[in-house]
Amino acid sequence: MPINNELKLNIEPMDTIHNEFEIILQEMKNTRNTTRFMELFVQMIEHTKHHFKTEEDIMNAYNFYDKKEHFDEHDNLLSEMQYFYEKAQRLPMFGKSYINEYAYDKFKRHIINIDSQLAMFLKNSNYKG
Numbered sequence: 001m002p003i004n005n006e007l008k009l010n011i012e013p014m015d016t017i018h019n020e021f022e023i024i025l026q027e028m029k030n031t032r033n034t035t036r037f038m039e040l041f042v043q044m045i046e047h048t049k050h051h052f053k054t055e056e057d058i059m060n061a062y063n064f065y066d067k068k069e070h071f072d073e074h075d076n077l078l079s080e081m082q083y084f085y086e087k088a089q090r091l092p093m094f095g096k097s098y099i100n101e102y103a104y105d106k107f108k109r110h111i112i113n114i115d116s117q118l119a120m121f122l123k124n125s126n127y128k129g
Ligand SMILES: [Fe+2]
Pocket: 014, 018, 051, 055, 111, 115
């Protein structure tokens, strides 16, 4: 499943990671098995840590001017995801509504408002991947 074109940044590691996130999210939406759903939730958290670390390493390497704001936004998104995971352990419905109604929107907004700024900076900085 290729990433939604409006979310493509043309920075290879970022597009690949965003695509992987969408695949996990889609599988979570599709599964009707709660055990599987919770397994995927753990996978999503691990993937998100890797996602953010990858972008943060790039921002550090290229000394991105707005990295403080971007790092803070990553911390918020990850804490929120972990909060919903904790809740979902006792009340799976809670996690399901986060995934079905909220997570993609959050993710999309981060890419459009924040990641795109980084992508533009990298293009102007001669980013080599
Ligand atoms: Fe990202």
